[in-house]
Amino acid sequence: MDWEAIGVSIRLALATTAILLVIAVPLAAWLAFTRRRWAVVVEAVVALPLVLPPTVLGYYVLVALGTSSPFGRWWQETTGSTLAFSFAGLLVASVIYSMPFAVQPLLAAFAGVDRRLLEASAVLGRSRVHALARIVLPLSRAGLASAAVLTFAHTVGEFGVVLMVGGNIPGETRTVSVAVYDAVQAFDYETAGRTSLALLAFSLVVLTATYAIQRHGVGLLVRR
Amino acid sequence: MTTVERMPQRDGVLDVDLRLRDVDAAFAMGLEEAGVTVLFGPSGAGKTTVIRALAGLERIDAGVIRADGVLWDDGGRGHVPARRRRVGVLFQDRALFPHLDVAQNVAYGLRRMPRPERDRRVAEVLEACAVPGYERRRVRELSGGEAQRVALARALAPEPRLLLLDEPFTGLDQPTRRRLRVELRALVQRTGVPALVVTHDRDEALALGDRMVVLIGGRVHQVDPPAVVFDRPGDGLVAAAVGMDTIVTGRLVDGSPGAVDVGPTRLVVGTPRGGMPGEVAVCLRAADLGIAERGSRRADEATNVVPARVTAVEAEADLLRVRLDAGFPLACLLTRHDARRLPLEPGREVDAVIPRSAVHVAGIAAAD
Numbered sequence: 001m002d003w004e005a006i007g008v009s010i011r012l013a014l015a016t017t018a019i020l021l022v023i024a025v026p027l028a029a030w031l032a033f034t035r036r037r038w039a040v041v042v043e044a045v046v047a048l049p050l051v052l053p054p055t056v057l058g059y060y061v062l063v064a065l066g067t068s069s070p071f072g073r074w075w076q077e078t079t080g081s082t083l084a085f086s087f088a089g090l091l092v093a094s095v096i097y098s099m100p101f102a103v104q105p106l107l108a109a110f111a112g113v114d115r116r117l118l119e120a121s122a123v124l125g126r127s128r129v130h131a132l133a134r135i136v137l138p139l140s141r142a143g144l145a146s147a148a149v150l151t152f153a154h155t156v157g158e159f160g161v162v163l164m165v166g167g168n169i170p171g172e173t174r175t176v177s178v179a180v181y182d183a184v185q186a187f188d189y190e191t192a193g194r195t196s197l198a199l200l201a202f203s204l205v206v207l208t209a210t211y212a213i214q215r216h217g218v219g220l221l222v223r224r
Numbered sequence: 225m226t227t228v229e230r231m232p233q234r235d236g237v238l239d240v241d242l243r244l245r246d247v248d249a250a251f252a253m254g255l256e257e258a259g260v261t262v263l264f265g266p267s268g269a270g271k272t273t274v275i276r277a278l279a280g281l282e283r284i285d286a287g288v289i290r291a292d293g294v295l296w297d298d299g300g301r302g303h304v305p306a307r308r309r310r311v312g313v314l315f316q317d318r319a320l321f322p323h324l325d326v327a328q329n330v331a332y333g334l335r336r337m338p339r340p341e342r343d344r345r346v347a348e349v350l351e352a353c354a355v356p357g358y359e360r361r362r363v364r365e366l367s368g369g370e371a372q373r374v375a376l377a378r379a380l381a382p383e384p385r386l387l388l389l390d391e392p393f394t395g396l397d398q399p400t401r402r403r404l405r406v407e408l409r410a411l412v413q414r415t416g417v418p419a420l421v422v423t424h425d426r427d428e429a430l431a432l433g434d435r436m437v438v439l440i441g442g443r444v445h446q447v448d449p450p451a452v453v454f455d456r457p458g459d460g461l462v463a464a465a466v467g468m469d470t471i472v473t474g475r476l477v478d479g480s481p482g483a484v485d486v487g488p489t490r491l492v493v494g495t496p497r498g499g500m501p502g503e504v505a506v507c508l509r510a511a512d513l514g515i516a517e518r519g520s521r522r523a524d525e526a527t528n529v530v531p532a533r534v535t536a537v538e539a540e541a542d543l544l545r546v547r548l549d550a551g552f553p554l555a556c557l558l559t560r561h562d563a564r565r566l567p568l569e570p571g572r573e574v575d576a577v578i579p580r581s582a583v584h585v586a587g588i589a590a591a592d
Contacts, residue, residue, distance in 0.1 A: 116315055120319040121332070122280070122281070123279050123280070123281070123311055123312070123313045124307075124332050125307045125310070125333050126307060126333065134332070
């Protein structure tokens with residue numbers, strides 16, 4: 001069993017989830033509460049990874065991360081290393097690829113919060129950021145949990161983007177899905193089977209635990 | 225009566241002259257003396273729209289809202305956001321934060337206040353709003369009346385300079401309404417915060433208001449103390465809004481402002497109102513009128529006596545509403561005691577007794 005690949009997958013999924021929640025909360029809040037017409041365009045862009053084949057997305061990310069793009073060059077000048085075929089590059093691709101899985105549950109949850117409460121917050125002299133932290137997020141716990149679980153699960157399961165952007169460097173960009181693919185290509189069905197089973201079991205445990213908390217343990221999360 | 229001219233900036237006054245969707249309303253209210261201004265009108269008149277514009281929850285299309293000389297909104301670039309207006313709002317549905325307890329709700333608007341001071345302030349306003357010691361209660365567990373009190377406490381906690389209450393008693397039963405009405409009035413007096421209360425309820429308007437702004441169809445039709453609005457509505461629409469039972473079109477008699485012709489019937493008016501040429505609205509309250517047997521009463525200097533025919537008799541809770549045809553439709557409220565001595569079957573000929581003081585002549589409402 002390729003423990004190294006499992007480690008990479010889990011690290012990648014955790015980091016992606018953490019980064020995405022930081023990005024997706026303000027983004028979803030803006031989308032939920034803005035009155036700007038072009039918000040639909042932003043929404044469409046966020047949803048793009050749902051319809052684009054991973055190879056297409058991977059291709060664009062690869063080009064954007066490469067040293068021929070301004071961003072790739074800036075990264076190389078600042079850090080001294082390239083983004084393509086590195087864990088950092090894989091993380092960037094992963095964040096983009098899983099964006100809709102974080103934004104959409106949050107957007108749905110935020111949109112479900114009674115506008116009247118936000119108006120009450122405003123007339124009580126509080127800023128929107130304060131209302132987001134004190135009112136919207138606490139009332140959107142289920143949406144937050146869904147966003148985190150879906151992002152995590154989706155990242156663990158991604159394959160095409162990883163192959164395009166990360167390549168297959170053990171301990172760096174070689175994730176479980178790629179490891180399984182390699183094993184099958186090498187007719188090593190035994191390793192492929194064991195790694196797959198481990199991934200399956202792990203995913204099932206994580207999902208079950210999360211749904212259990214959502215369904216029965218909300219009391220654990222409620223303040224006092 | 226929409227001719228409240230655009231006012232220059234004035235200290236201690238809220239000047240409103242706003243246009244927003246179908247609403248085009250102008251009025252002013254003092255910010256320095258505690259008092260209740262009732263924003264009164266039938267549903268759909270635009271009352272909530274006015275409240276929302278004043279709170280800063282909606283931008284006006286045009287016009288101006290100015291508080292204490294500071295421009296709040298001019299429909300253009302000038303805009304003070306809701307959170308900087310220091311306005312306390314009691315929403316129709318309370319809008320308490322469901323995941324916070326009572327103390328957290330009330331303390332929500334208390335910024336940068338040390339913990340002990342905040343706790344003291346919360347206890348103080350809860351006490352003032354007659355829900356003392358409710359700090360740790362959950363919002364879900366509050367009754368309608370308690371939720372209303374807590375919402376009021378939350379609005380008062382940050383010491384607003386203006387309170388806006390949107391139909392504050394909706395969803396409460398009649399006894400609770402009556403009790404809260406009295407409490408609210410006393411509380412507003414005590415705290416010294418001027419309040420604008422939206423209501424379509426006539427009893428509430430009379431019980432709460434020091435002044436009344438009558439909003440109908442998005443326009444301000446009259447600004448007066450409630451008693452004046454109810455006794456002397458400015459026009460036919462206001463008369464209908466305050467529940468005048470009979471509103472008919474009449475014509476002032478030429479050369480005599482003290483008389484008005486309604487169809488073939490001439491009525492003498494108690495307080496002559498000149499200066500209204502042509503058609504006027506003649507308003508009568510059913511409770512002011514009486515019925516007598518045909519020929520038993522003579523008109524005198526206080527009373528009109530008009531021959532009429534009974535068209536219908538409707539029983540109300542304590543009284544009888546008798547509908548008459550006196551050349552124009554007329555409604556009259558009688559006690560059961562008075563009704564017993566009269567022939568009131570439909571079709572019977574009687575006399576309608578109309579005190580001169582009960583005949584109110586108002587302008588025909590501008591049709592805009």
